[in-house]
Amino acid sequence: MRLSASNISSYIDQLPKNRAYSYINNKTKGEIRIVSVTKPEGPIIIKRYNPSKGGTPFTAKEESISSEMIWRVANAFFPNQPINFDRVLGASYNTRSVLESLIAHTPQFYYCYPGRIESTFNNSTIKKGHKHLIWRPEAPHPLGELHHFETDIVISEVPNTDAFYDALTLPNETKGSEIDIEIKRRHSQIQIALIMIGQQLGFRTWIAQNDKGVIYKNQRIGEMDSVVRSLRDENIISMVNDAYNAAKLIDCIWFKNGNLMPAVMEVEHSTGVTSGLTRMKGLQDTIPAFLTRYVIVAPDEERDKVLREANRLQFQSLNVRYFPYSAVEELYSLCQRRKIRGVTEEFLDCFMEPTVGLSNC
Incomplete structure (x- = not known):
């Protein structure tokens, strides 16, 4: 509860x-x-x-x-x-x-x-x-x-679990655009947290093609060690003709061992939740038999909106999980401090909330 x-x-x-x-x-x-x-x-x-x-x-x-x-x-x-x-x-x-x-x-x-x-x-x-x-x-x-x-x-009053980010630089095309610069910065911070969580858990991470130019620690995030360079190199995506186009703009996808995809995630900080759900549904339609977690990552105060939108009839097949920012940063902080290893994928479910059937919560 x-x-x-x-x-x-x-x-x-x-x-x-x-x-x-x-x-x-x-x-x-x-x-x-x-x-x-x-x-x-x-x-x-x-x-x-x-x-x-x-x-x-x-x-x-x-x-x-x-x-x-x-x-x-x-x-x-x-x-x-x-x-x-x-x-x-x-x-x-x-x-x-x-x-x-x-x-x-x-x-x-x-x-x-x-x-x-x-x-x-x-x-x-x-x-x-x-x-x-x-x-x-x-x-x-x-x-x-x-x-x-x-x-x-x-x-036992242990120290707090603050997550910390080094400075990042947004691509030039972001500046002066209709997207508020601080909203884009927060969106990128959460993507970086997901990359670092994935790396600690042994995953490789795809970052949306249009977000790879963000610079973090003097390096483009698209060039970080655990970030996937090309989706076409992933067997799960390359074996289905339409999967590449459906996946290339999804904010974050975790891959493991060449044949597993632990999670497909949309970070919804500024845009409506529906756009992210629609992108994930497009990917699911190309690989309907493949089991993965479809996840909306959003601010804690957006919980009711996520539950409401995820329970729309056209998105129910996704069986969406909600990964609130506070849980992302709790897990990210744990990775920063404890360098956790050897946990199963199910460990992630402790930080994500199922949404189906909870739209009236």
Whole structure:
């Protein structure tokens, strides 16, 4: 089970608007009121004020909890696993404690204090933990109430898993084009992450013909060691007449051992999801009996769109998987730090979400 921004916005929208909500920390004397919730994914407009200092809901200014913030929190939740809002959001967003408190007032969420493992030299001890939220969809509490959950969970707070990219240079033809330069840069960063993941897992990677000119670490990505120079050299593609033309503009294809194709991927950062699905369907039509993963790689906040489009009748045969940017970069970071080897292709499925039948999630 996974949460989306629309789930959290919907839960908060169910809270009555005509009352005040307290913070989880009872030392915080302020109160919160919900002004409005924009469906499906926010923003959420709130007012916060401190009655002990003369504040009222009539004099408090309106503030916004952005869709981006809601998405970052939604992506951090897994059932029955505590999350620390400060670690998820860092120093960003001055309304993070407001969002945390409002979520805790909805039925599926509790606040808790899991133990914290503290390691010094050769010793590890369990200390009293910090405040966390935990999602317990199987055990809802009454709407509009705060409930504490006693837990024996202990957390080891390992360093974060940031992915990092060296500088890249986009082809000259990109500059001044209709494509926003930062959108193209992000698209290229994700392609580079997929190349590096593939290399670590023993795959060779095809990059769309029109993207090979991007320069990364002073080298065109089309000339990187694990990047396929020509699709015509791949047996899977060369043995079918129409497969080359169907595949040459697909953003990323992984090949293995000359006769396997672990994944066909479209990175959809700026264009509609439908264009990528259409390209993959075109390839599937040329090699219908060949088993592979057809994957849409897209920002986390595009999940609902991916699920909706992938479930259209004309694309259902693809059995599309969704590979969110956060999962790409989690796997990329793991490859950077641990140089993972020897895992099976099924390992990839842990980072990808099936889409068929989930269009109403």
